[in-house]
Amino acid sequence: MKAATFFDGGGWREGVVEIGDGGRMLLREVAVPDDFPRLDGVIxxxxxxxxxxxxxxxxxxxxxxxxxxxxxxxxxxEAIARLAVHDSVSSSPGRPSAPGPGQPAEVLAELCTPPVAIEFAGAFLTPPGGYPSDRDWAPAGSFREVASTEEAAAAVAEMAAAGASLIKLASNSDASPVFDDDLFRAIIDLAAERSLPVVVHTQGPGQAQRAARLGATTLAHAPFTERLTDDEIAEQAASVTWISTLAIHDGAEYRTAVDNVRRFHAAGGIVLYGTDMGNGPTPVGLNPREIAALRESGIDGLDLLRLLAPADPRDPASALFLLPGDADPLRARRLSPADLKV
Incomplete structure (x- = not known):
């Protein structure tokens, strides 16, 4: 058993780490004497x-x-719901080999999944011919083309029945048609009836502001196709959350996204860490390029930890990770029993 400083998702607290039944390490929040053996790092x-x-x-x-x-x-x-249902199944040496992009749902469903909680939106909702229906990378069934309020209601109901905790809507005017205002609002309202927030892929001039005006709660990407004015940034910060995904860009789009995030964060806007994992050769895990981009945007230290939204380590179901004293997430590693030896 050792004393430890830990981050509960909002701030720093004190407690002890010990090995419980079955060898699982547990964290308890308790007052700790000053002379108690202490972990070198934070949890x-x-x-x-x-x-x-x-x-x-x-x-x-x-x-x-x-x-x-x-x-x-x-x-x-169907495929992502099956993965989510089995998200607590540990990997095993005899599991099947992993699927490649676009392989059938049956292949994905048969795999043992890591002990990582999976939430999902299900399929993109998009107008006929809308993004990403024209993309080769989009797996079969990963988008629903919606042309009316009735079709939108059916699509939202389908995602909710599959277990979705949010709805994904596409609004990419750079490459494809987008929903008109009435149908966009209708989807927002239909999702709200089921207490499902709507995340919007916005791309193209004016789309980020339009999504905010029509009631979207979250942008799937920090705006990257145009530099928002300071007034627009303030409006966004008051009502919309941004998922970062900065590292998928380069050149002018990268500079625009970083500049927007820097001003959005300074204005009090909520940024969440997100990488668009699967968009190109992204790592399956914490992305050093995304962390570097967030730091370039002026987000570091406690602010960086908060947008990474770690699980509360006091939860017995949570894995425990040890960070160095400077709490750099890129140096985090799984806590091991050897760390508790005195």
Whole structure:
């Protein structure tokens, strides 16, 4: 048993780490004497990636990562629901080999999944011919083309029945048609009836502001196609959360996104760590390029830990991770029994 400083998702607290039944390490919040043996470093739970696409990566690699929760924002609802149901099944030496992009839902469903909590939106909702229906990378069933309020109601009901905790809506005017205002609002309202927030992929001039005006709660990407004015940043910060996904960009789009995030964060806007995992050769785990981009945007230290949304390490179901004294998430590792030896 050792004393430890830990991060509960909001701030620093004190407690002890001990080995419980079955050899599982547990953290308890208690007052600790000054002379008690102490861990060298600080404790946190697994981090959250708020934007992933598990059908496009070898998701079994999450087992060895420092992520404790992922939010899938666009997948075949049947396939991702099966993964989510089995999210507490540990990996085993005899499991089947991992699927490649676009393999059938049956292959994904048969795999043992890592002990990482999986939340999901299910399929993208998009107008006929809308993004990502024209993309080769989009797995079968990962989007629903919606042309009317009736079709929107059916699509939202389908995602809710599959177990979705949110709805994903596409609004990409750079490459495809987008919903008109009435149908966009209707989807927001239909989702709200089921207490499902709506996350919107916005791309193209004016789309980020339009999504906020029409009632979206979260943008799947920090705006990258245009530099928002300071007034627009203030409006966004008052009502909308941004998922970062900075590292998927380069050149002018990267500079625009970083500049927008820097001013949005300074204005009090809520940024969540997300990588669009599966968009190109992204790591299946914590992404050093995303962390570096967030730091370039002026987000570091306690603010960086907060947007990583780690699980509360006091939760017996949470894995425990040890960070160095400077709490750098890129140096986090799983806590081991050897760390508790005096």
């Amino acid at each position: 946190t739970g697994g981090f959250t990636d708020h934007h992933v696409h598990l059908q496009l990566v070898d998701h079994t690699l999450l087992t060895d990562s420092v992520l404790g929760r992922v939010v899938d924002l666009g997948a075949n609802p």
